[in-house]
Amino acid sequence: MLFVTWNVNSLRARLVRVTSFLERNKPDILCMQETKMQNGQFESMRSEFTALGYSVFHHGNGPWNGVAIATLVKDVEIVQRGFQGQDPDFGVDRKECRFIAARVNSLISVSAYIPNGRELGSIHMENKLAWLDALKVNLEALREKYSNCHFLVEGDFNIAPLDSDVWDIAAFEGMTHVSEAEREKLSNLLNSGFVDLWQENGEVGKSGFTWWDYRSASYKRGHGMRIDLALYSPPLIHENHSFSTERIWVDRSEREGEKPSDHAPLCLDAQLN
């Protein structure tokens, strides 16, 4: 199966790029982040997806954030929008839509958009760290509930796990995305039973960057970061399941040409049953 996660940076601005990508690559599941629209606005473009055979679940409430899952698989149901037990997708100033989970056959597919954090020490950074704690709690609960399911958590984590995941670690002194605090939250999540598939299976010597700033010709200069991740967890109940990564790669062609997102899609070819 082909799995893709892509921060599209506005689904309205990127609709043709996204539908063209689906036509050409036919991923079984596409997780999107930063759709930047409300559920009602998404309805006006739903037919663009259904025409290609995709079912789409969208979770958005305003001009920022917003996540979605599109799939060709027919045995699919939405299992969670936002976090449980609190007013979900909590943000500093408003409710934000950053988490959606669907069951696709025997897989729970999660599309997540972790808060940016803006600056170390800011209220937004505190929110980012709290959000990562809530993500771990919610995933633990879901893994208990769907204990016979594989879990693939994909999205824009706004965290570069390793120093080698940024173009120049020296340039990130005192910056978000590489701080000890957020990396520790990610480690906590991984230690609860997830594998960073790029770290496990990425091509040796390839950077794995998925994001390049629009400014300062960052893409051309190779100034990128690996912040879009695919995390896998096997079923809690270990009965005759298997999962193997055939290949994981970044489709850089989508960061080129006319009006690209500032993120490229992270693609995963994997077999599971």
Place this chain on the structure above:
DNA sequence: ATGGTAGCGCTGCTA
């Protein structure tokens, strides 16, 4: 070079 660019929605915020 404490700049730079893109998107949203209408003035400045978010990334």
